[in-house]
Every structure is written in C-alpha cells, then in structure tokens.
Amino acid sequence: MYNPPDPTSYNALVWEIVKQIPEGIVSTYGQIASMIPPPEDVDPDQYARLSPRWVGTAMNATPSGEGIPWQRVINSQGKISLPKGSSGADEQHGLLEMEGVEFNSQGRVDFEIVGWEGPSEDWLTMHHLLPPRSLKRRSEPPATQPSLF
C-alpha cells in the first residue's frame, strides 16, 4: 500500500475522529477514511481504494493512555481485524462486549444496531471533514429522496 502524504498529521486526524465514536458503537476503517478529504493531487479512485489501509496503519500506531477508543474500529465485514487468537484481538473483543456490543456466532456485529452514523455536521464542518458513508448496506436504497426544496 502506499502511505498518506503526511503520515504524522494523517494519523493524528484519524485518532481525533476515533475519539468521537460513542461507547457501545463501532466504526470501520473505510468509514473513517471516507470522512477525510483526498488531497487535490491524488486520484480520488485510487485514494478510495487505499485510504482504508492508511487508517489501519494509523490504528496500529495508536498511542496508549490518551483515551483513544481504538477498540471501536473494526473492518467492513463487522469483524475484528486483529490476528485471530492474538491477545490484541481478545482484548478488543472483551472491551467491546464490556460496552454492550454483541457479536454473533460468526464473530460479527450488526451494523444496523451498533454501526456509527458519524460525528455531527457541526463537528465535521469544524474539522473540514466529509460526511461518512453509511455502514448499513441496504439492499433497498431509498429510491426517492424527498426534495429538500
């Protein structure tokens, strides 16, 4: 994968966003990446493909003791991404269950129930970020969006 233009500031931004995830709620690498605007000199498509991995890299470098709820970031399949059986995966699973997040028999959470909707519009605007893409992949998307005008 290739790395973000400025890994240091990118990581800090990722952690800042992760801090906004409420207890008992989870987000995904891709959803967090979708809030961070692509640099102007980067192809949007390429950015969309690679940025989730940058978020993963940022999470891997999460500093401890700064109140960053790293456990609330899982993959798009609703599963924990840390190596299965590793102490890290066990810890993440435990912390989430502690918050009331439930896993089914296949080790997956239900985004319909615990999926994050993202920070408030105000917070996003304040930080120059984009609205996150929804975690719920509905087989039946809203065909007709009520006109706002």
Added chain:
DNA sequence: CGTTTGACTACGC
C-alpha cells in the same frame, strides 16, 4: 540489497 508484509475493501466465484 532483493523480498516480504501490512488493524483494508469491493468484487467475483
């Protein structure tokens, strides 16, 4: 100094 390997994701079988 050449290879391997990433806390990812969407998509096809």
Added chain:
DNA sequence: CGCGTAGCCAAAC
C-alpha cells in the same frame, strides 16, 4: 461463507 485479486508505498527482514 470462504478464498483470491488488485492497489503498487515503505519499513522491516
């Protein structure tokens, strides 16, 4: 549901 693939950088081996 599980497995393989592309993406194509850079740090760790």
